[in-house]
Amino acid sequence: MSSDFPSRQVIAETTAKMLLEIDAVHFSADKPFTFTSGIASPVYIDCRKIISYPRIREMITNFSVSVILSEVGLEQFDAIAGGETAGIPFAAWIAAEMGLPMQYVRKKPKGFGRDAQIEGTITDNQRVLLVEDLTTDGGSKINFCKALRKAGAKADHTIVVFYYDIFEQTREKLTADGIKLHSLATWWDVLAVCKAENHFDTHTLGQVEAFLNAPLEWSGKNGGATSISI
Amino acid sequence: MMMFEHILKTLSENGKSGQAYSKVIKHSEKAMKEDSDRAAGYLLLKILADRFIEATGRMATTVTQTENEYKIFSNHVGTLSDAYIAGDPAGISDALNKVSLASLEPFDSSFSTI
Numbered sequence: 001m002s003s004d005f006p007s008r009q010v011i012a013e014t015t016a017k018m019l020l021e022i023d024a025v026h027f028s029a030d031k032p033f034t035f036t037s038g039i040a041s042p043v044y045i046d047c048r049k050i051i052s053y054p055r056i057r058e059m060i061t062n063f064s065v066s067v068i069l070s071e072v073g074l075e076q077f078d079a080i081a082g083g084e085t086a087g088i089p090f091a092a093w094i095a096a097e098m099g100l101p102m103q104y105v106r107k108k109p110k111g112f113g114r115d116a117q118i119e120g121t122i123t124d125n126q127r128v129l130l131v132e133d134l135t136t137d138g139g140s141k142i143n144f145c146k147a148l149r150k151a152g153a154k155a156d157h158t159i160v161v162f163y164y165d166i167f168e169q170t171r172e173k174l175t176a177d178g179i180k181l182h183s184l185a186t187w188w189d190v191l192a193v194c195k196a197e198n199h200f201d202t203h204t205l206g207q208v209e210a211f212l213n214a215p216l217e218w219s220g221k222n223g224g225a226t227s228i229s230i
Numbered sequence: 231m232m233m234f235e236h237i238l239k240t241l242s243e244n245g246k247s248g249q250a251y252s253k254v255i256k257h258s259e260k261a262m263k264e265d266s267d268r269a270a271g272y273l274l275l276k277i278l279a280d281r282f283i284e285a286t287g288r289m290a291t292t293v294t295q296t297e298n299e300y301k302i303f304s305n306h307v308g309t310l311s312d313a314y315i316a317g318d319p320a321g322i323s324d325a326l327n328k329v330s331l332a333s334l335e336p337f338d339s340s341f342s343t344i
Contacts (some may be wrong), residue, residue, distance in 0.1 A: 086287070
């Protein structure tokens with residue numbers, strides 16, 4: 001079955017190239033960005049830009065469906081849920097491609113009740129795939145999956161376009177919460193394309209690589225937090 | 231005005247980040263109950279912190295955005311703290327109105343500020 005799907009390497013490299021093509025990737029070693037966790041970082045990515053590029057978003061949708069079908073199975077989901085806000089358009093395209101119902105999960109509950117955080121119809125034991133644009137430390141995926149579970153769904157898988165893949169705690173925490181993460185590309189894939197195609201100067205790429213190898217250490221040296229809590 | 235200082239310290243010690251503003255919201259809600267005479271002031275700080283989180287989502291911010299927002303927030307904390315220390319009801323009302331109006335100012339999400 002998996003031989004009918006594009007290889008993970010092709011998906012990762014092509015996704016990285018598309019993100020660079022639309023300037024979704026920013027590197028700034030001298031004036032770092034601040035993550036929500038307080039970590040200082042020379043890297044920034046805005047996957048929301050994808051929605052404005054029809055050919056790229058179609059490719060991203062096809063890759064996502066391909067990853068899900070090959071890594072999980074052809075009949076393993078009953079519905080697709082997007083995480084508010086950035087996950088919603090990606091969830092809609094994947095749901096359309098897979099011919100499945102869709103919901104979206106609010107960041108915060110709207111009042112009381114079991115379904116207070118869910119928009120759309122959800123049923124008991126419905127197998128729901130959570131879709132988001134990216135994951136840094138996995139925290140929001142856990143919150144969204146908990147909301148889906150509270151509403152009665154079975155939410156054990158999530159797919160993102162981009163996974164930072166720099167914090168060891170991310171997969172450990174997701175696994176502990178019974179969530180399997182699927183992704184199209186990581187910072188390592190973007191770095192590999194940047195090196196191969198001479199994007200950015202060598203000093204910047206050196207700083208980016210130093211950050212990816214030891215993010216908390218790099219953050220500390222650049223005025224940011226030295227630990228994360230998920 | 232220990233609680234106001236504590237809120238500002240929380241922001242500073244947590245990297246002035248989204249997570250820091252989330253902690254400010256929790257501290258402000260707690261302070262509203264424990265120091266209810268100043269509940270309106272803490273509510274405004276909660277609104278200002280929420281404004282940062284709503285504007286940035288879980289996206290990273292640039293150095294300029296981070297520092298600008300911290301400066302604005304610090305000024306508002308100072309305005310409220312000074313008014314409550316002075317204790318003049320008219321002055322407190324003025325400070326609350328001033329910060330209320332300022333909370334309507336939109337967040338500068340311009341990415342040209344890297």
